[in-house]
Amino acid sequence: MEGLVVENLTVAVEGKRIVRGASFTAPKGVVTVIMGPNGSGKSTLLLALMGHPRYTVTEGRALLDGEDLLALRPEERARRGLFLAxxxxxxxxxxxxxNFLVEAAGKLGVSVKDKVESSLEEVGLPREYAYRSVHVGFSGGERKRFELAQALVFNPKVVMLDEPDSGLDIDGLRMLAEKVRQLASSGKAVLLVSHNPTTIEYVKPDKVLIMVSGRIVAQGGLxxxxxxEAEGFPVVAE
Structure with missing residues (x-):
């Protein structure tokens, strides 16, 4: 049950430290939610784990099933099973x-032609969306649904979702929660960033991380x- 292990990770952007000594695990079969105020480093953390060139890891390490992620190029991280929406x-x-999904999956060594339309339907998008241009004319909610469909198509080991609930109505939030739990039940590690208490209540995460000013200041459950939600981030961070 290894999944993702992050130890003392520090991330800088143009020399400025954004993430400071973050340590946590995101085990397989577990839904882990990261909460925190705007600007606390949550998105930076996910992008750095994915290998975005703008973000420099200056300290620490990140392992996927025991393998050093930081030694791999972004495309190699994706091939190993790391996915970021x-x-x-x-x-x-x-x-x-x-074509986008088939070609992207092909680079990961996966054949998905028979899964594209059904995965779109699973997240509430019509099958004919498979033949539209990627995100062109999509509403905010449709873009989020499509990002989730990619996770279903690519079948990664670790699914990282950065505010996948923005733009979703209440039915969309229920669908999101159902698919997140489905991904975890199939043995994937799910790492989800959210501010939305409704989403969190629907998802019922197994683990919750609180991130403030670039640091993981608290860990727990639902x-x-x-x-x-009741007391605010400052109280929890004390």
């Missing part, structure tokens, strides 16, 4: 959803998320 995914005019 972006907070603000770009439009790709002229690139059809079906009761910790409820305490934050």
């Amino acid at each position: 972006f907070q603000s995914p770009p439009e790709l005019p002229g690139v059809k959803v079906f 009761e910790l998320a409820r305490r934050v």
Whole structure:
């Protein structure tokens, strides 16, 4: 049950430290939620784990099933089973959803032609969206649904979701929670960033991490998320 292990990770952007000595685990079969105020380093942490070139890891290490992620290029991290759904995914005019998913999966060594349409349907998107340009004309909620569909198609070991609930209505939040639990039940590690108490109540995470000013200041379960909702981040961080 290894999954993702992060030890004393410090991340800088243009010389400025954003993440400071973060340590946590995201085991397989477990839903881990990261909460924190805006600007606390949550997105930076996920992007650094994925290997985004703007973010420099200056200390610490990150392991996926015991393998050093930081020694791998971003595409190699993806091949090993690390997946990140972006907070603000770009439009790709002229690139059809079906072709995008099939080609991306092919680079990961996976054949998914028979899964594309069904995965779109699973997240509440019509099958015909497979033949539209990626994110072009998609609403905010549809973009989030498509990002989640990618996780279903690619079948990674670790699914990192950065605010996947933004733009989703109440039915969308229920769908998100169902798919997140489904991913965890299938043995994947799920690492989810969210501010939304409704999402967290629906998902019922196994672990909750509180991140303030670049540091993991508290860890617990659903009761910790409820305490934050009732009392705020400063109280929990004390």
